[in-house]
Amino acid sequence: xxxxxxxxxxxxxxxxxxxxxxxxxxxxxxxxxxxxxxxxxxxxxxxxxxxxxxxxxxxxxxxxxxxxxxxxxxxxxxxxxxxxxxxxxxxxxxxxxxxxxxxxxxxxxxxxxxxxxxxxxxxxxxxxxxxxxxxxxxxxxxxxxxxxxxxxxxxxxxxxxxxxxxxxxxxxxxxxxxxxxxxxxxxxxxxxxxxxxxxxxxxxxxxxxxxxxxxxxxxxxxxxxxxxxxxxxxxxxxxxxxxxxxxxxxxxxxxxxxxxxxxxxxxxxxxxxxxx
Amino acid sequence: xxxxxxxxxxxxxxxxxxxxxxxxxxxxxxxxxxxxxxxxxxxxxxxxxxxxxxxxxxxxxxxxxxxxxxxxxxxxxxxxxxxxxxxxxxxxxxxxxxxxxxxxxxxxxxxxxxxxxxxxxxxxxxxxxxxxxxxxxxxxxxxxxxxxxxxxxxxxxxxxxxxxxxxxxxxxxxxxxxxxxxxxxxxxxxxxxxxxxxxxxxxxxxxxxxxxxxxxxxxxxxxxxxxxxxxxxxxxxxxxxxxxxxx
Numbered sequence: 001x002x003x004x005x006x007x008x009x010x011x012x013x014x015x016x017x018x019x020x021x022x023x024x025x026x027x028x029x030x031x032x033x034x035x036x037x038x039x040x041x042x043x044x045x046x047x048x049x050x051x052x053x054x055x056x057x058x059x060x061x062x063x064x065x066x067x068x069x070x071x072x073x074x075x076x077x078x079x080x081x082x083x084x085x086x087x088x089x090x091x092x093x094x095x096x097x098x099x100x101x102x103x104x105x106x107x108x109x110x111x112x113x114x115x116x117x118x119x120x121x122x123x124x125x126x127x128x129x130x131x132x133x134x135x136x137x138x139x140x141x142x143x144x145x146x147x148x149x150x151x152x153x154x155x156x157x158x159x160x161x162x163x164x165x166x167x168x169x170x171x172x173x174x175x176x177x178x179x180x181x182x183x184x185x186x187x188x189x190x191x192x193x194x195x196x197x198x199x200x201x202x203x204x205x206x207x208x209x210x211x212x213x214x215x216x217x218x219x220x221x222x223x224x225x226x227x228x229x230x231x232x233x234x235x236x237x238x239x240x241x242x243x244x245x246x247x248x249x250x251x252x253x254x255x256x257x258x259x260x261x262x263x264x265x266x267x268x269x270x271x272x273x274x275x276x
Numbered sequence: 277x278x279x280x281x282x283x284x285x286x287x288x289x290x291x292x293x294x295x296x297x298x299x300x301x302x303x304x305x306x307x308x309x310x311x312x313x314x315x316x317x318x319x320x321x322x323x324x325x326x327x328x329x330x331x332x333x334x335x336x337x338x339x340x341x342x343x344x345x346x347x348x349x350x351x352x353x354x355x356x357x358x359x360x361x362x363x364x365x366x367x368x369x370x371x372x373x374x375x376x377x378x379x380x381x382x383x384x385x386x387x388x389x390x391x392x393x394x395x396x397x398x399x400x401x402x403x404x405x406x407x408x409x410x411x412x413x414x415x416x417x418x419x420x421x422x423x424x425x426x427x428x429x430x431x432x433x434x435x436x437x438x439x440x441x442x443x444x445x446x447x448x449x450x451x452x453x454x455x456x457x458x459x460x461x462x463x464x465x466x467x468x469x470x471x472x473x474x475x476x477x478x479x480x481x482x483x484x485x486x487x488x489x490x491x492x493x494x495x496x497x498x499x500x501x502x503x504x505x506x507x508x509x510x511x512x513x514x515x516x517x518x519x520x521x522x523x
Contacts, residue, residue, distance in 0.1 A: 026299055043385045064371060114387050154327070163331060168352040173328030173370070177388040184387050191358065217456055223397065225461045225471060228485040236473060243475050248385075 005035030006263035007121055012254045013037070013126075014234040018209055019246030025049035026207045027115075029057040034068050035122035035261070037253045041135050041207040043181070044113030048104075052115040052183050055100050060119065063092040070238040085121055085128045086192055091192045093117070093130065093182070100183025114181035118149060118205050120255065122197065124263035136211060138204040138219065139195075140227070145220035147211075148195065152180035163196040169211075175212060201257045202227055203273040206237075209250035214243040223254075227268040230254045263275040278330055280323070280359070284311070292366075294325045300335075301361065315339055315362030323353070328371060332359055343477040421449040437521050439472075439479045439504070455479060456523070468513040472504070479504045479519065488513070 011032050017024040025042040028048070038060055042053030073085035104110045116133025129137050134151040151154060154177040158164045164172065181196055182188055202223050210219070218240060226233035234252050241250040282289045292299070292309055299308040302320040307365040317337035324331045334341040342360040343351045351357070355370035359422075439455040441462075453460070455472055461484065463469040468486030472479055480501040482488045489496045491511040492504070504510075508519045 041385055043387065056416070116385065158329075163350075164329070164352050171352075171354055176385045177327070178385060179388055181387040221457070221459055225459050226484055228465065228469060229483075232471070232482060232484055235465065235473075236459070239473070247302070 003266075004033040005122060006032035008259050010162065010230055010258055012230040012234045012252075013253040014238055014253075016238045016242070016246075017248070019242050020251050021247075021249055023047065023050060023187060024249045025053055026209070026249040027053035027057040027249050028205075028253055029061045030253055030255075031061065031065060034065060036064060036068075036119065037205055037255060038117070038119045039135055039205040039207060039251055039253055040115045040117050040173065040182070041133070041209075041249070041251070042113065042115040044104075046112065048113035049115070051103070052100050052113040055103065056096055056115045056117055056182055059096040059099050060092055060117075063095060064121075067092065067121045070125070072263060073121060073128070083128070083194075084165055085123060086194075089119065089121065089128065089192060090128050090190055090214075093132075093148055093188065097182050098126040098186070099190040100112050104183060113182070114180060114184035116207070122201060122255070122257075122261065125197050125260055126194050127197050127203065128192065128194050130190050132180045132182050132188060132190055134208050136204075136206055136208075137138060138206070138216075140202040140204070141198060142200070143224075145216070145223065147216070148237045149191070151178075152191070153178050176208070184231055194257065197257055197261075199257050199259055201255075202230075203255040204237075205253040205255075207249060207251045208245075209248035210241050210251060210252060212248060213244040213246065213250070227256065230256055239259055278325065278328075278353075278368065278370050281307070281369060282311075282368070283365050284363055285362060294323060297325055299323045299325075301366075302335075311361065311363065311364055316364070320361055321359070329353075330368065330370075332357075332368075337361070404498055437523065439474065439519060441472075441510070441517045441519050442523055444509070444518055446515050448515075462510075462517075463512045463515075470510075470512050472519075473501070481510065486513070 004195060011030045013028050013030045015024060015026050015028050027040045030037040038057045040053035042049030044052060067088045067251040071084055075084045077084050077087045104113045116137050118131040118135040118137055121128045121136055129148060131149045132152060133152045136268040137148045139146065139148050154174050155169055155172050157179065159166055159169055180189060219237065222233055222236050226236055234254050237252050278294045280292045282292060296308060300319060300322045301307055301309040301311065301317045303312055304318045319335045320337040321341050322333045322400040324333065332343060332348060332351045332353055334349050340347050340364060343349065343357055353368045357368045359366040359368065371429050440452055442452045443449055455474055458474050460472045462471055468488050469484040470481055470490040471484050472481050477479055480503050481490055481492065483497065483499060492502060492508055504519045506521045510517050510519060
């Protein structure tokens, strides 16, 4: 078993209902030992949104924990040629989707519930990012700050098609419409990508309660100035969203890369890699 | 529903509801909005409406289209924009903000599904109290029911009062720094750093890093943020400074 990633990653998890909403439909989860984080922003009437996002983080986290304890994510799946991390995340998201969808179908009070999802899995000096909907992953690397995920939303589609500029998008009335969600259909399409990780990087997973209320530039400043104290940075981000009106639930997960974390492989696989 | 108010020389001629996804404007009778004037092209412009957003597009008209006095080919319409075609003006009025029935359901994230019509009855039968928008999400009649949130507007900065600090000792004594940004960090990275956050109701100092905590008026603060009052004296990494409010 590979040694814990908690020495390589500093993780802070924070969620807040905001100013206006009575309850919190966001759900957050992080496992510092296995190096993954999950954030979900639920939707649906009454408390169904909470149920959907709660199911998403709970189901997915326990499934991923079980899977990665049994088999490390950097191994290559022989059948598909993909990294085990990919196949595993896609499979487990599919299972989670079915669980939420079936609950929604069988219990009328949960009909139509769904949730966004963004998850980041760190292993072998890289991060695998999977997302559905408009919850985001940002990265701060030195001076460079930007969003890594591309929202599955009507607004993003309008930006992509050139109908509306990114500048104009801030004033759009259609901010809250997602084109993909977990648990609303029998099948789900997950977007998944890998990115190399550098020491000092700060990753931010957030719900739209943050990026709708706080401009990217302000988020960047906060991470840059308060990067030394991740706890404080998370508090500050939530505070800024609330100071700007706090119209939605706001959740953030901050992950700072403290040192390299190459996967520990057996001597035979090292030899194999050397021959390739 | 958003609408256009057609006027000429300050005289309102009519109000046109944007009740179709695409409304064309031109001289010919085939247009949704006909303006029978020689300065207007046969097919002059179109307004495309998607849920709560409308876009103006000039259809390569001879005399062009202006929005708020500027020539426009394609334009994302905002409430109050004035479109000019020849002598005619069309004022764009966005959907009126309905009174918020249930503030908690305001601006909810919703899933947009083209094939959602069949899912509608399931949610529509729920007993409802202030959940119209939620139901609308699973209905294909989104437009009518949705509450229009005001566009993102950063709150006004804490009145017109700006905080500032003046350094009292060391090489930079006498230097003054206005606290105009949301966050201003003070101190030496790796030794001791504190941050002053500008919030709508004032300025707050918080410890960021280092074994020593900032000292305010002779007393070390704890991990909590502390609000700064006019003429508070702060000490960070051996440097003393005074916080004050500028009118």
